[in-house]
Amino acid sequence: MASRLPASFTRFSAQNLAILGPLRSGAADSKADLAKVTGLSPSTITARIDELIGLGHVVEVGDGVSRGGRRPRTLALRRDAGIVGCVDLGVDRTSIGLVDLSGALLARGDLDLDISSGPDLVLAEVWSALKALLASDSEHSRRLLRGVSVGVPGPVSSESGRVVAPSRMPGWNGTDVARILGGIAGVPILVNNDANLMAVGEFASGDRTEPNQVFVKAGSGIGCGIIARGELFVGSRGAAGDISHVAVPDAPPVPCSCGRYGCLDALASGNALVRELQNAGLEVANVEAMIALARDADPVATRLLREAGSMTGGVLASIVNFFNPGRLIVGGVLSQSEVFVAGVRSTLYAQCLPMATDQLTITTPLRPGDCGLLGAGTVFLDRLFSEQGL
Amino acid sequence: MASRLPASFTRFSAQNLAILGPLRSGAADSKADLAKVTGLSPSTITARIDELIGLGHVVEVGDGVSRGGRRPRTLALRRDAGIVGCVDLGVDRTSIGLVDLSGALLARGDLDLDISSGPDLVLAEVWSALKALLASDSEHSRRLLRGVSVGVPGPVSSESGRVVAPSRMPGWNGTDVARILGGIAGVPILVNNDANLMAVGEFASGDRTEPNQVFVKAGSGIGCGIIARGELFVGSRGAAGDISHVAVPDAPPVPCSCGRYGCLDALASGNALVRELQNAGLEVANVEAMIALARDADPVATRLLREAGSMTGGVLASIVNFFNPGRLIVGGVLSQSEVFVAGVRSTLYAQCLPMATDQLTITTPLRPGDCGLLGAGTVFLDRLFSEQGL
DNA sequence: GCGGCTTAGTCCATTATCAAACAAAGTTCC
DNA sequence: GGAACTTTGTTTGATAATGGACTAAGCCGC
Numbered sequence: 001m002a003s004r005l006p007a008s009f010t011r012f013s014a015q016n017l018a019i020l021g022p023l024r025s026g027a028a029d030s031k032a033d034l035a036k037v038t039g040l041s042p043s044t045i046t047a048r049i050d051e052l053i054g055l056g057h058v059v060e061v062g063d064g065v066s067r068g069g070r071r072p073r074t075l076a077l078r079r080d081a082g083i084v085g086c087v088d089l090g091v092d093r094t095s096i097g098l099v100d101l102s103g104a105l106l107a108r109g110d111l112d113l114d115i116s117s118g119p120d121l122v123l124a125e126v127w128s129a130l131k132a133l134l135a136s137d138s139e140h141s142r143r144l145l146r147g148v149s150v151g152v153p154g155p156v157s158s159e160s161g162r163v164v165a166p167s168r169m170p171g172w173n174g175t176d177v178a179r180i181l182g183g184i185a186g187v188p189i190l191v192n193n194d195a196n197l198m199a200v201g202e203f204a205s206g207d208r209t210e211p212n213q214v215f216v217k218a219g220s221g222i223g224c225g226i227i228a229r230g231e232l233f234v235g236s237r238g239a240a241g242d243i244s245h246v247a248v249p250d251a252p253p254v255p256c257s258c259g260r261y262g263c264l265d266a267l268a269s270g271n272a273l274v275r276e277l278q279n280a281g282l283e284v285a286n287v288e289a290m291i292a293l294a295r296d297a298d299p300v301a302t303r304l305l306r307e308a309g310s311m312t313g314g315v316l317a318s319i320v321n322f323f324n325p326g327r328l329i330v331g332g333v334l335s336q337s338e339v340f341v342a343g344v345r346s347t348l349y350a351q352c353l354p355m356a357t358d359q360l361t362i363t364t365p366l367r368p369g370d371c372g373l374l375g376a377g378t379v380f381l382d383r384l385f386s387e388q389g390l
Numbered sequence: 391m392a393s394r395l396p397a398s399f400t401r402f403s404a405q406n407l408a409i410l411g412p413l414r415s416g417a418a419d420s421k422a423d424l425a426k427v428t429g430l431s432p433s434t435i436t437a438r439i440d441e442l443i444g445l446g447h448v449v450e451v452g453d454g455v456s457r458g459g460r461r462p463r464t465l466a467l468r469r470d471a472g473i474v475g476c477v478d479l480g481v482d483r484t485s486i487g488l489v490d491l492s493g494a495l496l497a498r499g500d501l502d503l504d505i506s507s508g509p510d511l512v513l514a515e516v517w518s519a520l521k522a523l524l525a526s527d528s529e530h531s532r533r534l535l536r537g538v539s540v541g542v543p544g545p546v547s548s549e550s551g552r553v554v555a556p557s558r559m560p561g562w563n564g565t566d567v568a569r570i571l572g573g574i575a576g577v578p579i580l581v582n583n584d585a586n587l588m589a590v591g592e593f594a595s596g597d598r599t600e601p602n603q604v605f606v607k608a609g610s611g612i613g614c615g616i617i618a619r620g621e622l623f624v625g626s627r628g629a630a631g632d633i634s635h636v637a638v639p640d641a642p643p644v645p646c647s648c649g650r651y652g653c654l655d656a657l658a659s660g661n662a663l664v665r666e667l668q669n670a671g672l673e674v675a676n677v678e679a680m681i682a683l684a685r686d687a688d689p690v691a692t693r694l695l696r697e698a699g700s701m702t703g704g705v706l707a708s709i710v711n712f713f714n715p716g717r718l719i720v721g722g723v724l725s726q727s728e729v730f731v732a733g734v735r736s737t738l739y740a741q742c743l744p745m746a747t748d749q750l751t752i753t754t755p756l757r758p759g760d761c762g763l764l765g766a767g768t769v770f771l772d773r774l775f776s777e778q779g780l
Numbered sequence: 781g782c783g784g785c786t787t788a789g790t791c792c793a794t795t796a797t798c799a800a801a802c803a804a805a806g807t808t809c810c
Numbered sequence: 811g812g813a814a815c816t817t818t819g820t821t822t823g824a825t826a827a828t829g830g831a832c833t834a835a836g837c838c839g840c
Contacts, residue, residue, distance in 0.1 A: 015827090032788050041828050042789065069787025070835035155745060165745055212626045224712075228618050235714025236602045239745045246708045247741060249637040249652075258743065262639075318636045318708050322614075324625025351637060353648065355545060355555055355629045405796095422818050431798050432819065459817020460805040 011389035015040070019048050020385050023058065023077050024102070025208070030064055030072030049075065056081060077102055083140060084380045085130045085148035085185075088194060088372035089122070091115050091168050091220050092286070096130055097370075098140055099377035101384075103204060105370055106140060107133050115153070118171040123181045126150075130185075147187045147390060149376035150177055151194035153221060158238030161191055167244070167257055167265075168221050188390040190380050193234075194372055195241055199225025200232050201375025202329050202365050210326040210361070214319060215371075216243075218312060218340065219332035220270040220287055225375075226323070232379070243319070244269075248311045264315050268308035270334055276304060291337045302339055309334075309343020316344065317351035324356050331365040401779035405430070409438050410775050413448065413467050414492070415598070420454060420462030439465065446471060467492055473530060474770045475520045475538035475575075478584060478762035479512070481505050481558050481610050482676070486520050487760075488530055489767035491774075493594060495760055496530060497523050505543070508561040513571045516540075520575075537577045537780060539766035540567055541584035543611060548628030551581055557634070557647055557655075558611050578780045580770050583624075584762055585631055589615025590622050591765025592719050592755050600716040600751070604709060605761075606633075608702060608730065609722035610660040610677055615765075616713070622769070633709070634659075638701045654705050658698035660724055666694060681727045692729055699724075699733020706734065707741035714746050721755040 012020060018038045022028035028037045031049060035042045052058040057078050064072040079102040086105075088095040092115070097108035111129050113122055130148065134141050154166025163175045178189040199215035207213075211230040217223050224241040226233040234240050244265035245258045256266035266272055270287035277284045277293075280300055284290045293301040320328065328348075334340045345362055352360075365371045384390055402410060408428045412418035418427045421439060425432045442448040447468050454462040469492040476495075478485040482505070487498035501519055503512055520538065524531050544556025553565045568579040589605035597603075601620040607613050614631040616623040624630050634655035635648045646656035656662055660677035667674045667683075670690055674680045683691040710718065718738075724730045735752055742750075755761045774780055 044827055066836055068837060072788060228623060233618060236716035237714055237745060237749055240714035241712065242743065243712055245743050246711050247639040249639050319712050321636050322631065322633055322709050324627055324630035326626035353632065353635050355627060359627055434797055456806055457817065458807055462818060
């Protein structure tokens, strides 16, 4: 029976999902493994796999290595059975990418887009760039676009899916990105906060053995994404991880856009640092320029970055005590600055209980530039291969 | 077939658990409901229920009210099929109780026990008091004791189950409470942090529709328990919720037992307040006396309690921004003081993002004196009726 | 290079589950 | 008060999953 590519995804049965899950995550890659991992009987596995192969979702990809007996026939998800568009909207730069059904990044590109141009214009440009990326390779365009997953630099309501009160996205308040982009593209759209997606991306492509992780995105703004028990945690309204307006301990009362004083965002965000440098008379266009300046041993830039790291670490100390994660990932543009990361580390260790930190790993992302896109892809695929479907 | 009481719990099958779950939580109380809730077919439900009735775990308890057709025959968990001992160890007072298999508190009592007497002495007294409570009513003693669930006022490692670095339990560091008490009692023992158990107790007996809750136990010390996605969250090492040594924003640098300055525990815990009152020349024996003083409009006690509430609220503001819970419960002895709770409320609302608070309920516990015991019972029963078993 | 051992995967009778029809018990409304 | 409709629960033939025996394929040691 020749396996054809599935034209559309009928929602999978619970049993098929039980098989696709381990195959997707790499927890199993043969029928024997699947039987062990899922607890289903070998005969059931055979039947389900036959069906999935017939449907075009799974393929046999050759023999594995023997573990002392007959060697297994390795199975794999049909990664070319579709393609997913990924978008990481930033304040002045947007990344787009394509992932296959295994979640691997096939292509990516960057767009200089000013987010304050508003939803309609930005999303139209994003879609035409995605179409161009799809057309750039006949391999890609042959595959069916299953949908697009978008990350935005602001809070996303978990009920409505709308962007809510985004301080860095003027003109986007209340925007239903899924409806607008879905209207142009005609495929399912998922929308999430960008830091949340980065957390997912880093979790999926990094250490999956640690189920409790916090990903800090320190860029022009500061936010974080939370992985609890191996799943993205968004809180009751979808606002979890928004630490922009947490008060920094022992910090000067700098006024913040939220109307209060001494918020993390007003003190340690890339935006705040650039502003402060400019006030000090230095010519820095953006956060990247500031980091470059610090790399060239500019004393003011270096001091500011270290202090920002320290303040961020002070806030994260509370969070680490409260949440007790096993892994803390410091990402975002600022994490390219060693001084910043060092500041985070030192203050965090100084202010945390030993019990909270002695098993804590603090790292930077494995793929700093890609984890947002990878997370977008993962979130989409997790949903596609879930009971909920799309 | 006469249903006899089951002598022991064979571990339940996944399918039986799917039925026991809704019966236990009250999500279903008839075969028709169960079919709807579990998604299993009515015939399967009939077969499983027959088995569970035969095993003595479920009983028919009469007819329900009609909803426009034949009236359902209501089913219920056999709550008298066993009994669970619950212990809430405190620094100078310990509560004990008995719950039936539905989690309802059947009896309770309090012991004046100084926790610094050490594990062996304290646990021996606890066990003899539990035995006395069991013997106090022939109804209770007839039921089989399935195990004991213990809450301790200190961190419990999620790997080893041992008490780790407990600042308020001198002589208990590294103690394996389950082994010691299990050795005397000869039944399975579960051990958890007390604030965690209170969070579970309040969640189980309170608003179960809100899956993300934070319970703050403000007593002689300050800790909290976290419910994430409807389940207790303990973090990677079991230390989640330990906010004792979180730095209070804008607070005086009072030295703390942890070696740093300005920790919540050193500033706003019942212990800290009593000490400060004593330093001010007032004669207060303990936290209860201080609260009574404030109730009698003593200006110093009142001011201290309000400030403590405000500082606690300041720390909780960060946590609410980060975790975005739908419900925050302020419990522990200090929550009996209206001034304290008012301080928490006002500072929290002042320092949180509107998005994090506009759907947030802040309350005191429904049953302030019982939620620790109820939580202990719930944790034990959840484990008993889980795939893991005991 | 050939039995004995281990692992992988299939076949088949037994068992559990399902969907649909049916029976039981009540409500509603003319 | 009785016909039509609702909800609850059981029965039954069809379907799907299971466990165990069986075949396939490769490793190991002598």
